[in-house]
Amino acid sequence: MKVVNALTEEVRVRYAPSPTGFLHIGNARTAIFNYLFARHAGGKFIIRIEDTDQKRNVDGGEESQLKFLKWLGLEWDESVDVGGEYGPYRQMERLAIYKKYWQELLDKGLAYKCYCTPEELKAEREAQMASGQTPGYSGKCRHLTAEQIAQYEAEGRKPTIRFRIPDDQKIEFDDIVKGHLTFDSNDVTDFVIVKQNGVPTYNFAVVIDDHLMKMTHVLRGEEHISNTPKQILLFRAFGWKPPVFGHMTLIVNENHKKLSKRDNSIVQFIEQYKNMGFLPEALFNFITLLGWSPKGEEEIFTRDEFIKQFDANRLSKSPAMFDKSKLEWMNGQYIKKLSEEDYLALTLPHMIHAGLIPEEMTAEQRRWASRVALLYQEQLHYGADIVNLCDMFFNKDIEKAELTKGEKKILEGEQVNDVLTVFDRELRSLSEWTAEAIAPKIKVTQKETKQRGWKLYMPIRVIATGSEHGPELPEALELIGRDLVLKRLEHYLSAQQTV
Template sequence: MAQVKVRFAPSPTGPLHIGGARSALFNWLFARNRGGTFLVRIEDTDLERSSRESEENILAGLRWLGLDWDEGIGVGGPGGPYRQTERLPIYRQYADRLLETGWAYRCYCTEEELAAQREELLARGEMPRYTGRCRHLTGEERCRLEAQGRRPVLRFAVPAGEKIIIRDLVRGSVSFDGDGMGDFIIVKSDGIPTYNFAVVVDDHTMGITHVIRAEEHLSNTPRQVLLYRALGWPEPRFAHVSLILGEDRTKMSKRHGATSIEQYREMGYLPEALVNFLALLGWSPGGEEEVLTLDQLKEQFSLDRVAKNPAVFDLDKLNWLNGHYIRTSSLERITDLAIPFLQKAGYVPEEITPERYQWLKALVAAVRDYLSNLSEITQHVDIFFAAEVPPADGEARSVLAGEQVPAVLRAVAEKVRAVDELDEEVARAMLKKLPRELGLGGKKVYMPLRVALTGRTHGPELYQVIPLLGREKVLERVERALNR
């Protein structure tokens, strides 16, 4: 059996979409699991909407997710070129072959004539399709139509009575009736091939063995199979992966929130969290474990565990996974990724000294357990940068109204003034002694101190808060709370 070779072939008409990223991931995992080749090419025949900017965005998204490719755009290989607009002579060669063998013909019908034909079929209760009006034109008739200035398209001559059966690796056996299909266009009047024709030529000439793609392409597959057969080429194996739905069970779109990889990156999601999450959208591992690295996914992935049913994009699950990876990644990495969010909020200057970087590491360590994505960090660190932190709500105000509070805050101020260095170790020791020395329960001591220092009743550990604020700010906030 030939070595597995799969491809990801995006159209560069926008950023890398969540659905496209999942298709790329499934292809990558299948290739890596089977010791095969993963190829990336660009389908840019939509000349009006395609752009190099979108192409770069898509390729950057793949690299960010950790999905490298063995052949294709930017890498090279034996099947190039890897942009469809650079392959027009190749398509012309195979279109000519279909013309010569009678599998294709020139069609001169105008849009108005095609619309009238559709209306006529609908009036008879039939499915709209092209009925082959130009299939048997004589040479004289073609000359007359061309003399009128009509530029023909090329249509594929669908054989009558043809049943096309696709043995899909995910969906099982799927049958299509060729008679309801109509003769479809393979080359437009400007010489640009249509998707169905170009993709067949590309997949064959690049040696693709398995086509793993979204379910929405299933209806294209019978047309592609007919083209393979007409050209005398073996068909690849097909696997059509279910749609991704929003939580309301409708097809995922912008109204469900962020839909591109770039948006999730900008919100502070980690690539390993997105990869882990995307893999579980329609595929299930053998065991109960859901936190899986790219290497673990590569070892376990197989198409027989890809579900037929649509996958639901569960943002809570993505947030849970991302929070896990934020907590378990190195502190240096998370600090480096968090700094741009802090800079954008105006908390951190562009130039960061080594001393300030160490302080930022301690800051991130104090709050990262609360984060589901890194953009949330600004909601948790404002207490360290604010000039004042008045009680945030009624609960916080009632905590400061306790009769023991003045004694607690004075004792804290006294201890802070007495130490030379206020680091975590010193803060821990100080906090441990306070309840015993004051003859109070821990809550009676720690809660008012927390509100005095942060304005809130919940947040990072006090032994982290105190050294982050520093002696001067701790004393200032304690004094302000005493005078409030």
């Protein structure tokens, strides 16, 4: 029964960002769900730019939206860049279209001009709040006489146009995620559909566009639930059939507040994640699991798998908190699967950026840096993470300035001197400085000193690498280099002797 009738109606959905900011987590999720919904149904995914708030539009907002959507792996069928038969796809280029429709409403008496100034409205609202009333437009200009209108016009006032909300109407619709929703038109006040400057408001333009662009479904954030009755009333006024609505839960921050662009408690722009070295596939995967869950227990999916099993009925009803640690874990899962080449392309630039390695490297330098980076593929969470992880390979100190508690404990062992003396001697006899050659020398040290495990390795590690933690010892020593390792051992041992 829920089968879409492909013969009569092709699924058409849209992502409709306003270019008031760059692409962030919330935007991306809306876009992804619409994309998944369209592709799953074999329908069309459209991107429409809602730029009617010229004051808030920011330069580069539109480009950023498209650029990072593309980076995430989305593709669309119609939009400002690829065209389409229902264009233009930028609302400010559709002004003439809107005008025809609001004029129709005006002619039919379904809308009227309102001469109230923003200041008057604001004062009205504040007065209502102060006296504990529900804030909302009073309907003051609903029945203006010709004289009053002439008077206002003479004053030079420029009107807005308001939609006349009909009384006592029940507004009901079946929301894909929330179920059956009911509203009463008496709870909705006459709202502005055309601003003073002749530009329509969101609630008006969205209805015209969704109808003209033949949208079959509207999947959007639940902050739009209370806008829906207004829009449905407009659909009715025009005698149009509304699309099927689905309101997705919000993504909230640690304080359970809706993620807003100004929220600093969380990194939320896609570009920032890209810059930190998160992979688009991982981000896509993670975002898709925010407010939606697949059927089985699996959580890592490719885009095609998501498309195949996406089911809007499994959209969650309650808000999801953005969980950074899970994102990092998931990104790590993807990093593990990276080819050596891709892994290096992800990490090396961060090492360069941090000044650890030069941008122009000799083949030799590059091989060395690559081996260092590769040491951490299993545990890397995101690209920039490499900088801290591989820290010990760039520390050239002969002696550590300050030992940690753990390191002190290690060096207190009475076997330490023995172990290091033997190991030092053995290393000096090496003709070839490779992990393969170094490893047997640890064994020799073990035999000779009768020390093993923690007591054998840790003193060597602390003194030779300068840290109690790190990758496998032989390879670490090889990459740190003969010179430094021997210097560190020598320095430590000579200091011991003078004591």
